[in-house]
Amino acid sequence: MASFSGYLPYAFALIIAIPFLVLFRQFVFTYIKLKEQEIKLLTVKSNTGNKAQSYERMTLFMERIKPSNLIQRFDKDLAVHEFIFLTEKTINEEFDYNSSQQLYISKNSWKNIVDSKNAVIDLLHKTYREINGNATLDEFKTVFIINFINGEDYINTTIEDLKREILIIA
Incomplete structure (x- = not known):
């Protein structure tokens, strides 16, 4: 009997400590679970935000890259071939800068964007061939705009597709 009474204070401390340890364990697991849910929510919000921004x-x-906006860039004293070179360079640089956005955009929309970019560049060169390089910059810009207006409006079609997709995501 004497040997049991020596352990009595330890048994009493253990009986008191066990409920606290169980509650503490539940608190820690609940806290971890809530933090995981918070991280998941933040990740979902972040991805949606990245998509919208893209x-x-x-x-x-x-x-x-709409021709009506392109013709307003650069100095009016440029030669036609200089304007084409600078315009194409600017379009490609801006495209390269934004190329990481393809991670968040559908394959179809990205293809439409690439096709539109290439069509504008092709239109620049087609217009130059059409005028045989014998025109002032203002005349070139006028023919360039007319060729765009008379052709398919692939840029607005692509923009409308982007708008439809973002409405689906949002």
Whole structure:
């Protein structure tokens, strides 16, 4: 009997400590579970935000490569071939800058963006061939705009597709 009474204070401390340890364990597991849920929610919000931002950036890119906006860039004293070179360089640089956005945009929309970019560049060169290099910059710009207006409006079609997709995501 004497040997049991020596362990009595330890048994009493253990009986008191066990409920606290169980509650503490539940608290820690609940806290960890809530933090995991919070991280998941933040990740989902972040991805949605990245997607929305990607669609915005690519819509802005499409607006910037519209011929009506392109002809307003650069000095009016440039030769036609200089204007074409600088315009093509600017389009490609801006496209390269935004190329990481393809991670968040559908394959179809990305293909439309690439096709639109290439069509604008092709239109620049087609217009130059059409005028045989014998025109002032203002005349070139006028023919360039007319050729764009008379052709398919692939830029607005791409922008409308981007708008439809972002509405589906949001």
